[in-house]
Amino acid sequence: MLDTRPKASLQGTSPPPCFVLHPGDSRTPLATVVPDSVWPGMWRVILPGGQVSDMANMARARDAAECFAERAGCDPRMLHWVQLTASPRRTRSGKSTNATSSSLLRSQIRKLAGANVYA
Numbered sequence: 001m002l003d004t005r006p007k008a009s010l011q012g013t014s015p016p017p018c019f020v021l022h023p024g025d026s027r028t029p030l031a032t033v034v035p036d037s038v039w040p041g042m043w044r045v046i047l048p049g050g051q052v053s054d055m056a057n058m059a060r061a062r063d064a065a066e067c068f069a070e071r072a073g074c075d076p077r078m079l080h081w082v083q084l085t086a087s088p089r090r091t092r093s094g095k096s097t098n099a100t101s102s103s104l105l106r107s108q109i110r111k112l113a114g115a116n117v118y119a
Helices: 058-071 098-113
Strands: 018-023 031-035 043-046 079-084
Touching: 018 058, 031 058, 043 058, 058 079
Parallel strands: none
Antiparallel strands: 018 031, 018 079, 031 043
16 A cells, blocks of 8 residues: 655754745845645745745746746746755854754745745
8 A cells, every 4th residue: 555644854854945036136036936844845836925835846836936927027038046055054163053054944935935834
């Protein structure tokens, strides 16, 4: 029998990267693609108003974000993606702190999304 339950995430691992769609040189995000907190390999699109899409694979989520941007009147040739990752940070003692970088990435996602998506 096929096990369809979500797989538990490993403790101490950094979250996967998220992707932010920007128009041209603007720093204002049009959409953010974030990993689903329950189902690995699935992603959600967060729009500027805080609306969150249904789950989709990475290709479909990015395509949906680009379609939203085009409907909002943006030139598709001017859109670009920025990847946010949790890179290990070093403390004054020289030790790597993955927990700190993971929490920083989560706070960046919440700030960009305006919603508590990655809990």
